[in-house]
Amino acid sequence: MLVLLLLSFTIPAFAVNQLPGKGVKVQPARATWNTGYFQEALVREGLKELGYKVEKPKDLTNPLFYQSLALGDLDYWTNGWFPVHNGQLPKNFYEKAEKVGYVVKAGGLQGYLVSKKEVDKFNIKSLADFKRPEVKAAFDANGDGKADLTACPAGWGCEGTIAHHMKVYGLEDDINLIKAAYSASMADALARYNAGKPAFFYTWAPNWTVFKFKPGKDVMWINVPEINPTEAQKPMVDRLTVSGVDGAVSDPIKLGFVVADIRIVANKNFLAKNPAAKEFFKVFTLPLGDINEQNTKMQNGEKSQKDIERHVKEWIKKNQSTWDAWLAAARNAA
Template sequence: MTSLKLKGNGASLKTLALAFIAALAVGSAHADNHKPGKGVTVQPAVATWTSAIPVSWVYIELLSDLGYEVEDPMSLQNPVAYLAMSEGDVDYWPNGWFPLHDPQLPDNADDTITIFDPLCSGCGLQGYLVNNEAIEKYDIEGIMDIADREEVRNAFDHDDDGKAELYGCPPGWGCHEGINAMIDKFELGDRIDHVDAGYSANFTEALSQIEEGNPTLYMTWGPSAWILKLVPGEDVSWINAPGIVEDENEKASGIDGAVTDPIEMGFVAADIQVAANNKFLEENPAAKELFKQAEIPLKWISQVDGKMSDEDLDDSEVQPLARKWIEENQDKVDKWLKAAREAAK
């Protein structure tokens, strides 16, 4: 075999080789740190409930890592946020709860808004819980076991009015309407008393009753601070409840801390999803790919929500918590960012 002979002395060849290696290194570093969003200003929205805030900050930090200039999120009610997104006044929000939010989308949503795969699948839970000691003692699987059996109903009657207390939601909340609709539809008003004080006061009362060893029924949701104070599967369990519309009668599977699998929650278990304006996505493929990639765990969202409640944190104090989570999950995050940068090439 004839070997190739390069002209030139050894020193110059060595210099060329080193320069080539250096160029590769620079190219690799550029790929790792490429800022496809540089020069682009992004306007997000954020939902009005507290557990939306940590999710919002994670996306702000990730988009900033891609070079985007992210404005302070607009705090908007759901229908207003979707309308603003469809009109291009808002670029994205990461607080969609679907299918619960389907009726709140504007008529032109199919043409103007993209809803991405869940960032937290099945994480938007709502339902009814009972302390585990009472579930075991009275063999409870659902609300009807409490309503229909006098001995059990009396055990949940904390004010001796002949009805089991259900610590629920204050007027004006969607869950307040849902609970009352269930009570009306299934004619439970003479056996179940919906206690509809402020939610914090209601939960405090439910917690106090449970700590005193009393059988207790209450409504809650996740992600939230509440499911860390009384942990489903450890302190309490989700119980079956009849839904108020046909779609809500379908049973959900794989719910942690449920008395049965599948379980009828009484409310739809929502996926938490990013929604974004289509024009923004067309002009920003890096952001579009990031929205496809990122996932945030329910436990972390709830932990931060709990910390916000316990320590009275404002929005800006949540930012370092989001950055810390990113750093703790850097290997996974780097894959998302790499895919976003490659999408922008």
């Protein structure tokens, strides 16, 4: 009789711990930029393995996501960039939602990269070096007397920051901004680099560009001449300089763009009812290089949802012990 009583308690408890999310439907969202798709798909797979019924993510702009999350229409997303997204949060947002864990701490980088060969040859440390005639000549592909910079297409948020840099550092007569479609412009820059010519471009990470152009080997992150923030950057001025960046010409380096932590953001009610999901969010983290590598596969044509799901399975297989530890932590939390 005692054995039967023990079994009646231990077997269901074991089953619940293995699938703590069983019977719970979850609605995630996903950012509109495809460099964030990989981590979304990985987290979704983790929740599925914990028993949750995870719906197809809704692709939303940042402000619409944060508003929907606060209203309780969504449960989470993996694409929070902070402090960059602070200004896009609705009033009293943190009464309804919270940030959990770090997908990549200080992983949201933006800045200017220059081919290492030219950095070494001309001793390039910052944008100010592009005022020097010999540097301008080396990076002048169209013969207009200016260095060519692969920049942001019109309408992108980074366009305004780059224009600010050109103005406040007096570079408008020294640097020519290429604002064509970014992927095509970067593909052209890569082809030129592979042909032995200089490279000078704006980019961000995670991104395929910093997998194809490896910082420290192929290219180097350079400084802005001094910290001179835009109005929007002023509350985050301490995040315009960062230490420990691989392939930077100095440490710390003045990137001139806000360095962001990439984080999961979730609805508080959902987290309170689902401690297993919350713990998985807490422990989930990715090397920036792994995201860059997957983004490169997408850039090379493997960009369907089926491709992304395959990338997820390949990553899990390669990192099985880490993955199993995350799932175990989540089950223990339940």
